[in-house]
Amino acid sequence: MAAPARTTGTGVDGQLFKRALLGSLSWLGSNHEEVNRLNVFPVPDGDTGTNMLLTLQSAVEDVKESNAAEVSKIAKLASHGSLMGARGNSGVILSQIFRGFARAVEGKSSLTPAELAAAFEEAANAAYRAVNKPTEGTILTVAREAGRAAATAADSPDASVPRVIAAAAAGAKSAVQKTPSQLQILRDAGVVDAGGFGLQLILEGMLKSVEESDSAFGNLEAAKKPVIPAAQISMDLPEGGWGYCTEFLIEGNNLDTELIRRQIEALGNSVLVVGEPELVKVHVHTDEPTRVINLANGYGKLLKLNVGDMSTQHRRIIETEGGRPSAPRPNGVGLVAVVAGRGLVDIFRGLGVDAIIEGGQTMNPSTQDILNAIEALPYDEAILLPNNGNVIAAAKQVVGLTKKRVHLIETHSVPQGVSAVVSFRQDRSGTENERAMKTEAERVQTIEVTHAVRDTRSNGLRVHKGDVIGLINDKLEFAGDDYATVVNQALNKLGPDSYELVTVYRGEQASDDELARLESEIRSQHPGLEVEVQHGGQHHYPFILSVE
Amino acid sequence: MTRSFAVVTDSTADLPDEWRTRYGVEVVPLKVLFGTETFRDGVDMTNEQFFARLARSTTLPTTSAPSPGEFAEAYERLSRDHDGCISIHIGAQLSATAEAARVGASSVDGFKVEVIDSQTVSMPIAFLCRVAAESETLDEAVAAVKERVPKTRVLALLDTLRYLEMGGRLSRAQAMIGTMLDLKPLLLVANAEIKPVDRVRTRSRAVPRMVEFFRSEMPVETLAVMHAQARDEADAIATQLRQELPDMEIPIGQIGCVLGTHTGPKALGLVYVKK
Numbered sequence: 001m002a003a004p005a006r007t008t009g010t011g012v013d014g015q016l017f018k019r020a021l022l023g024s025l026s027w028l029g030s031n032h033e034e035v036n037r038l039n040v041f042p043v044p045d046g047d048t049g050t051n052m053l054l055t056l057q058s059a060v061e062d063v064k065e066s067n068a069a070e071v072s073k074i075a076k077l078a079s080h081g082s083l084m085g086a087r088g089n090s091g092v093i094l095s096q097i098f099r100g101f102a103r104a105v106e107g108k109s110s111l112t113p114a115e116l117a118a119a120f121e122e123a124a125n126a127a128y129r130a131v132n133k134p135t136e137g138t139i140l141t142v143a144r145e146a147g148r149a150a151a152t153a154a155d156s157p158d159a160s161v162p163r164v165i166a167a168a169a170a171g172a173k174s175a176v177q178k179t180p181s182q183l184q185i186l187r188d189a190g191v192v193d194a195g196g197f198g199l200q201l202i203l204e205g206m207l208k209s210v211e212e213s214d215s216a217f218g219n220l221e222a223a224k225k226p227v228i229p230a231a232q233i234s235m236d237l238p239e240g241g242w243g244y245c246t247e248f249l250i251e252g253n254n255l256d257t258e259l260i261r262r263q264i265e266a267l268g269n270s271v272l273v274v275g276e277p278e279l280v281k282v283h284v285h286t287d288e289p290t291r292v293i294n295l296a297n298g299y300g301k302l303l304k305l306n307v308g309d310m311s312t313q314h315r316r317i318i319e320t321e322g323g324r325p326s327a328p329r330p331n332g333v334g335l336v337a338v339v340a341g342r343g344l345v346d347i348f349r350g351l352g353v354d355a356i357i358e359g360g361q362t363m364n365p366s367t368q369d370i371l372n373a374i375e376a377l378p379y380d381e382a383i384l385l386p387n388n389g390n391v392i393a394a395a396k397q398v399v400g401l402t403k404k405r406v407h408l409i410e411t412h413s414v415p416q417g418v419s420a421v422v423s424f425r426q427d428r429s430g431t432e433n434e435r436a437m438k439t440e441a442e443r444v445q446t447i448e449v450t451h452a453v454r455d456t457r458s459n460g461l462r463v464h465k466g467d468v469i470g471l472i473n474d475k476l477e478f479a480g481d482d483y484a485t486v487v488n489q490a491l492n493k494l495g496p497d498s499y500e501l502v503t504v505y506r507g508e509q510a511s512d513d514e515l516a517r518l519e520s521e522i523r524s525q526h527p528g529l530e531v532e533v534q535h536g537g538q539h540h541y542p543f544i545l546s547v548e
Numbered sequence: 549m550t551r552s553f554a555v556v557t558d559s560t561a562d563l564p565d566e567w568r569t570r571y572g573v574e575v576v577p578l579k580v581l582f583g584t585e586t587f588r589d590g591v592d593m594t595n596e597q598f599f600a601r602l603a604r605s606t607t608l609p610t611t612s613a614p615s616p617g618e619f620a621e622a623y624e625r626l627s628r629d630h631d632g633c634i635s636i637h638i639g640a641q642l643s644a645t646a647e648a649a650r651v652g653a654s655s656v657d658g659f660k661v662e663v664i665d666s667q668t669v670s671m672p673i674a675f676l677c678r679v680a681a682e683s684e685t686l687d688e689a690v691a692a693v694k695e696r697v698p699k700t701r702v703l704a705l706l707d708t709l710r711y712l713e714m715g716g717r718l719s720r721a722q723a724m725i726g727t728m729l730d731l732k733p734l735l736l737v738a739n740a741e742i743k744p745v746d747r748v749r750t751r752s753r754a755v756p757r758m759v760e761f762f763r764s765e766m767p768v769e770t771l772a773v774m775h776a777q778a779r780d781e782a783d784a785i786a787t788q789l790r791q792e793l794p795d796m797e798i799p800i801g802q803i804g805c806v807l808g809t810h811t812g813p814k815a816l817g818l819v820y821v822k823k
Binding site: 419500 | 747
């Protein structure tokens with residue numbers, strides 16, 4: 001496969017960078033569970049490691065097939081792949097790091113140690129720019145410190161590529177150790193920042209592969225398979241079916257991506273054609289996969305050809321979900337929501353949501369998953385409801401990736417999503433709906449009840465593993481022994497007199513007795529509140545309550 | 549009474565008692581059935597008794613139109629001192645009442661009965677009766693009423709869709725409520741159709757929405773506020789609208805038993821005839 005790594009005395013070319021990326025994937029793959037355990041909140045959403053691993057996997061996906069000698073080409077493929085596969089906040093930031101790196105090395109076939117260090121620094125800068133309100137003590141700080149350490153190493157007279165990478169990894173490690181001193185929440189929880197630690201592992205993985213030459217390849221296979229299934233998109237079947245999802249790589253010479261894109265666009269939709277003159281990735285939804293393949297064959301050798309009948313896949317989902325084809329909307333605006341839990345999926349479908357991407361708290365869908373759902377809508381305009389704080393970052397990326405007009409309503413919770421979608425009106429434009437839905441989402445209060453996954457201190461509260469904890473609008477407020485008491489405290493804190501309706505979404509873990517106790521507690525303590533119980537079927541949260 | 553023709557309606561018109569004598573309107577009752585017990589709407593049972601029983605009842609009551617024979621009886625009686633009659637009824641898409649009136653009329657020889665399908669329900673029918681009663685001749689009455697039928701509107705805020713759905717008058721999907729959530733539907737009855745206007749999660753938010761939608765429907769010729777066991781809220785809405793429309797008489801009406809079977813308790817409505 002690849003030539004033995006050339007390290008000392010040489011620069012970073014395409015194949016060396018490819019090897020470094022594969023090394024980082026391997027190392028993060030072996031250690032991502034440790035990253036998962038570092039979640040700040042004691043709530044069960046510790047999947048930063050998984051999100052970063054899946055994002056990195058997507059970054060490496062096309063890189064693996066490329067024999068490009070230029071580092072710029074490999075960096076570009078990694079940047080695109082990570083962007084499409086970005087999941088969760090850390091995944092999105094990681095994709096921006098790759099993007100910054102790719103921009104910094106544009107047009108270069110090989111990097112000197114100083115150029116490599118400069119690219120690391122630029123990668124960190126790009127990540128800072130991509131975040132609205134950069135917070136110190138996170139992956140951003142770690143990226144910056146890694147870049148600074150690399151720059152210092154590159155200034156030294158005996159600078160080499162392995163030394164620059166080693167300095168970056170060491171800089172990352174020391175920055176990770178300092179994160180608790182920068183962020184109160186980390187200090188309270190007694191952990192280091194998970195995303196920063198993930199980045200440290202990525203740099204360490206690069207270093208290992210560069211230092212160890214070929215032996216690093218022995219471990220690579222382990223990390224190949226995704227650790228969790230990709231989020232599944234379920235939606236109603238349009239007239240005439242979905243056609244075939246057709247994907248492949250073209251290997252050739254002087255490939256013209258623009259020309260190929262134009263020709264393929266004539267044969268289907270959801271077209272993605274990206275790459276370099278020697279390797280182009282093609283993705284298209286088409287009714288005529290053979291025509292697409294014949295066309296592509298004229299340009300070069302086809303690799304990794306994959307044609308999937310989307311109608312069969314989707315039909316299966318629709319049958320099990322009991323979906324129905326809906327009449328076209330007068331305003332031409334589709335609704336897309338990220339939801340987990342069978343009952344909640346039914347509720348959102350019942351409210352008229354066209355496409356549901358299954359995911360949420362612990363299974364964050366990727367940018368690509370959300371993009372696919374939007375592209376497959378029979379409308380040119382869409383309203384997107386992430387319904388979870390961990391999904392918003394990936395949802396934001398989608399807005400810039402599609403030609404369709406996407407209105408993102410940044411719903412942080414299921415109750416916010418329900419309130420928003422209830423106010424959707426078919427006779428109003430997308431923009432009018434966006435405004436009304438945002439207002440509605442902000443009006444509702446969310447109480448989430450779960451169990452602490454470990455001992456911690458958060459928001460001035462001592463919490464032991466297994467305690468029942470109550471969050472109001474994503475903020476940990478109460479801890480106790482049983483659901484009813486914690487919910488009662490949360491309702492008192494909100495001031496029940498200002499509200500009239502409590503909707504209880506029952507999760508899959510909640511028993512009938514627990515539900516009955518919760519209901520009677522709310523009714524006896526707050527007789528002025530109307531109580532409605534719905535089966536949500538969500539994981540991890542025995543109860544989610546909407547207060548309005 | 550100077551006019552020579554009679555005005556007939558049915559109990560779903562929610563005609564205020566006082567209008568019966570003021571405008572000389574004959575009301576034929578529909579029926580409510582609790583199991584095997586039958587009650588004539590507004591005759592055998594008051595609205596208060598009905599809603600109290602509805603709240604206690606484990607099974608929902610059903611409703612039925614008057615029989616053609618009951619209409620024939622009424623027309624027969626009216627034929628003694630009138631030379632014709634206009635008979636204005638609940639929309640044929642909602643009830644078999646107008647059809648029963650037509651069949652009943654055909655069995656009364658030598659008495660002209662103009663049966664009007666109002667395409668609506670509740671007090672807009674009473675408004676049509678008033679328009680008819682104030683006309684000089686039967687032909688004028690028919691023309692004036694027919695002109696207004698397409699302009700009648702019922703804007704109804706239900707506390708729950710449960711009753712309407714169980715009565716088979718509207719599915720949850722049709723009401724934009726294809727979900728288990730107990731949303732408050734805001735519905736508009738216009739031109740023989742029930743159309744969803746909006747859906748709201750809580751009652752306190754729903755009332756302003758109803759009023760807001762009504763404002764977009766102005767100008768109107770006549771207006772009333774209807775309620776089913778929600779007098780205080782109806783009063784508040786009427787007070788607000790009277791300030792906005794100082795020149796308009798805005799009566800408050802009660803939703804009767806038959807209609808109440810489908811709306812359920814705590815329903816509110818703004819009913820009007822557009823200009």
